[in-house]
Amino acid sequence: IIATGRSDYPNQVNNVLGFPYIFRGALDVRARGINEEMKVAAARAIAELAREDVPDEVAAAYHGARPSFGREYIIPTPFDPRLISFIPPFVAQAAMDTGVARKPIDDMEAYRHSLARRADPSASFIQGVQARCKELQRRIVFAEGEEPAVVRAAFSFKNQGLGHPILIGREAQVERAMEQMGIQPGTLEILNARLSDNNPVYTDMLYARLQRDGYLKRDAQRLVNQDRNVFGCCMLKNGDADGMVTGVTRNYDVALNDSLLVLDPIPGQAIIGMSMVINRGRTVFIADTSVTELPQGEDLANIAIEAARGVRSLGFSPRVAFLSYSTFGNPMGERGEKVRDAVAILDGMKDIDFEYEGDMSADVALNTSHKLLYPFSRLTGPANVLVMPAIHAASISTKLLESMSRATVIGPMLLGLEKPVQIASLGATVGDIVNLATIAAFDVDHVHGG
Incomplete structure (x- = not known):
């Protein structure tokens, strides 16, 4: 040597x-x-x-x-x-x-x-979330447990004391990956979906849920045996785990649809994806980045309500801007009308407890002195929650920020499901997976209720 x-x-x-x-x-x-x-x-x-x-x-x-x-x-x-x-x-x-x-x-x-x-500009936020996770010690399912990056992330999650990771996969394949990484056998819990003792319980539970949607019992059995997302969500539904992270090997939509076979939205809440962007000491949240492709006015209003709820649970005071190519109707257009509809819907609600405004262009929404030009604006400061008019605008903007600036992007964080599931992007890094597992353990949707 x-x-x-x-x-x-x-x-x-x-x-x-x-x-x-x-x-x-x-x-x-x-x-x-x-x-x-x-x-x-x-x-x-x-x-x-x-x-x-x-x-x-x-x-x-x-x-x-x-x-x-x-x-x-x-x-x-x-x-x-x-x-x-x-x-x-x-x-x-x-x-x-x-x-x-x-x-x-x-x-x-x-x-x-x-x-x-x-x-790392995101370190302060992550450290705060991690401190809470170390107290909670949640059981987090890593659904794609045979993937080397996922095994590494689970080991890092355990090593940092963030909770108890559970890898879903075949024991031989997972242990081979652990051996290659120098992780001692028995360090991580491994569950083989096909051989689990809980299979009959999960199958009965899933069949009772799906039998009127065209599923036979053998279909439910096959899903529990072969689909690790479904198996992991059954663990959450049955109280055998507290949260799940997935998505490394499947498209976002596939992972979300798998989860919806087992889990329901929280009553009265929308399911959204929300990305957190940190740049030069400034934090902005962008929604919806991953769920509703072409939201109508009511969808945008619900996205704003769910995003504001999530942002507040993370310790921020939400100031919501409904973004458009127009600012307060100039210029007018079909897409802008849907954004204006969302603002009108919130105006008609009595229990809205956050600031919101729109339609606004991004530069106006983020301008600390935009009230000089628009003194009637209801925002008391620059917006920190940006509700995008469509999913493509949200996705493109977050990826541009991440790729062409020094911004750090966390997420998208999935909000609105009855149990905490976080979906990583295809080929996510170990750090990304650990961060999302930490968000799942923190459980943004239920942070106040414990």
Whole structure:
């Protein structure tokens, strides 16, 4: 086993792995100097990080190959985004322990979180959700349990203490994937849908639900045995799990329709997809990004109500803008009329407890001083919930923001189902899957009711 400064060999000893983070930890405690104990602490942190499962950013730097701790990977790569939040706390603690720190850190966990936020604008939000999930310890189904990315995400979810993951798949295939990743057998719970003891219960439950929709009992049996989304949703319906994440290998519509075979919408609520966009310290929610293709006025009103409910449960005060190519009727058009209809519908309701306005173009809705031109606007500030006139507008805008700016997009988060199901995009990264599993564990729709 060799470690060298040369970049054409494995285990490159690179200065950027140590010096920036030693200085960061030393500066943050106002250390009088950098002693040997602080250097050793940095080295031990680097060694510990090398043993962790690597994130997608590291795999991308290795052209898709995912390194794991071993002969050719005993030192983390400089591309690892966790370095900034992992090493400085070790250094700062060593400085405090050896008496050279002039400004000790009282809460090392909070310090670690503050470092993570510097690298990732979504970190603050995710950390808050994760803190709640660590208290709840929900049982979360990972429906596509044979996929390597899903296995890795489930392991990360468990390792971070976010809850109890359950992988749906054939034991041999899942265990083979775990072995390749260096995950010890028995670390993760695996359920084979076909061999589950609960199959008769789930089959009877599903047949009772679908028998008047043209399904025979053998059809229900086949769905429970062979469709992991259906099986996972049966677990939720029967109280054997608390939430589910899926979608990595199937189109969004397929995963949603599978879920609707078992689960109902929450009474009086709409099912929507809502994306959270974080850019330069500003957070905006976009709906509906994944469910209703061409909403009419009533659909748009319901989308706004559900989005506002979800945004409030996440700790934000919703200010809703119904977006269009027009602003307050200029210019008029057929699509704009449907947006205006939605505003009129909300105007006629008595129990609306959030700000809303429309029709508005995006630049007006997000402008902090739009009331100079439109003093009659009911929004007290820039909108933070954007209700799009159609699904294609919502999807295109979120993907453009994610691809062409420094924005971080979380979601779409699925809202409105009786049980928390989150659907990832095809080929989602491990980080995306973990985030959605965390959202499922948090359970946005029922956060106030527990």
